[in-house]
Amino acid sequence: MALREENFVVLHSGSWSTKAGINVVDTNNTPSVLIRSLVGVRTVVPEVADMIEAEDATSATATTQAVDKEEADAAVAVDKTEQEDETNEASQDKSEDQKEDLDQVQEQDKEQDSTKPQTTYYSGSALTEAMQQYPASELSVASPIQDGVVKDWGAMEALWRHVLFKELGIKRSRNASPVLMVVPTAWTKEEHERITQIFFENFNVPGLYLAEEPLMTIYGCATLTGLVIDIGHNSTEITPILDTQIQHNAIQTIPLAGADIDAYFLELLKADAQLVREYGAPLDLEFARHLKESDVCQVLGKDEKESKTRAQAEYNGKKFTVGSARYKLVEPLFNADLVGKRVLNIVEAINAAQLNCKADKRQSLWDTMILTGGCCRIRGLQGRIRSAVEESMSISENFGDWQGRDVKFLKMPEYFPALKDSTVHAGFLGSEIVAKLIFPDPRNYINKVDYNEAGPSVVHTKTF
Known part of the structure; x- marks a missing residue:
């Protein structure tokens, strides 16, 4: 069966959000599907x-x-x-x-x-309706992925099923859409096999390719070497890649990420008496997250000073002002003690990842750093990381040929005007590019013949 570019699917599920798209003819587009990675589970026991x-x-x-x-x-x-x-x-x-x-x-x-307990899964808009229809005691809502690991495979499959057949409109009985599935570097061989089995046996896909997320990110930034700093929801992962080879021994993962920023920022906002009075309602994490993702917040550079003027903001139809808290929200990334964690901060983790690579390769990594993840949209964060890393590098006064002096962050290519303003979708763009390259040739991906002959274990010999 000939596979056509308009049927190629790119799918990426994280602990916070799931993004997907079909049709890679034009790669200058943001994902057509972007939903929270939440699944509602309702089990009905017959009376x-x-x-x-x-x-x-x-x-x-x-x-x-x-x-x-x-x-x-x-x-x-x-x-x-x-x-x-x-x-x-x-x-x-x-x-x-x-x-x-x-x-x-x-x-x-x-x-x-019908006499057995019946379990129903809800995702996307169906989950929104179910949350309005059923009480919390009957409907449990959670992400199938916790701390980067799939905790509930039934819910995980339900989320993928919703994306493929509801959001993208694919017909299972005559599925002509191969899937490029983006996976974290930490997922095991057993998890890769389970994904392969689900997609071929339950989703009837004609082809499957598993790709590691950091590698797709550097492809999206038009490079083959880079240091990917991915600030997720529950953790931050720093991954060095040299000539398309992920340096697994050098990967650093720290439990400092978006969730810590949200919680810390919320406490700062609650301490702003004028904001609390103007808003007139209890503040919660969704409130803090909304402000974090807006233009209100900014991370100050070394020579920048806070504005004494309060910033105007709006949420749920209510207008209010925000004070100096809007400049301090990312401090937990640089000082883990602020959120009660005794772990490496983001600068220490970056340096540790670099030191675990060969000395003659480090400068190429300093020159090709990529900041991605939801938090990369916060204004000034990239500059703050650059300044902090350069300060840590200048401790040594003896500069050698392999001693780094400064760092450079990559951007999305200018010839992708719809995507170039932020690297948040760099991994998705890289995945689309890879899909265009691999799916036209059956030798490059797992097809039905491969799966029927070898079963789920074929994923270890025909992917990445």
Whole structure:
């Protein structure tokens, strides 16, 4: 089966959001699907009365079938005695009876299944409706991915199913859309196999390719070497890549990320008495997150000073002003003690990742740093990281050929005007580019023939 670019799918699920798109003919587009990685799970246990009723119905059905069978046997005996010349007609009737019996058995099985607990998953707009319809005691809502690891595979599959068949409109029975699945570097071989099995057996995809997220990010920034700083929701990962080879031994992952910024920023906002008075309602994490992602916040550079003028802001139809808290929200990244964590800060983690690479390769990494993740949109954060890293580098007065002196951050290529303003979608762009290169040739990805011959383990020999 020939695969067409308009059917190619790129799918990326993180602990905070899931992004996806179909049709890579034009790669100068943001993801067409961008939803929270939340899944609602509702399990309904049948009432005792319903179970008894179902059992009675099953018993009655069995009794009726037995009586009908005796009457049918008697009728057949009479017919056999009186009408021996109608053998063909009797044979046809028997065939129809067998079909009817089979239908009854299937219906009986269905009734028996109705006595078991039924689990329903909700994602996207369906989850929003379910949250309005059912109380919190009946509907549990969480991300299937916790701390970078899939905790609930049933919910994970439900989220992917929603994206493919609801959001992208793919038909499972005649699925002609190969999927490039972006995965974190920390996911294991067992998780790769499970993904492969789900997509081929449950989603009927014609092809699959698994790609590691940091590698897709440097491709999106038009380079083959780089130091990817990905500030996620629960953790920040610093990944050195040299000539397309991820240096797994040098990867640094720290539990300082967007969630810590949100919590710290919320406390700063609550301490702003004027803001609390003007807003007139309790402040929560969604409030802090909204301000973080707006133009209100800014990280000051070394020579910049805070404005004494309060910034105007709006949320849920209410207008208010924000004070100096808008300049301090990212401080936990540089001082973990502020959020009660004794871990490396982001600068120390960057230096540790560099030191675990060969000395003659470090300068190339300093020159090709990439800041990505949701927090990369905060104005001034990239400059603050650059200044802090350069300060830590200047401690040594003996500069050698391999001693770094300054750092440079890459941007998205200018020839992608819809994406060039932020590196938040660098990984998605890189994935689209890779999809255009690999899917036209069946030797480059896992196809149905490969899966049927080798099973899920084929993912270890035909990907990355």
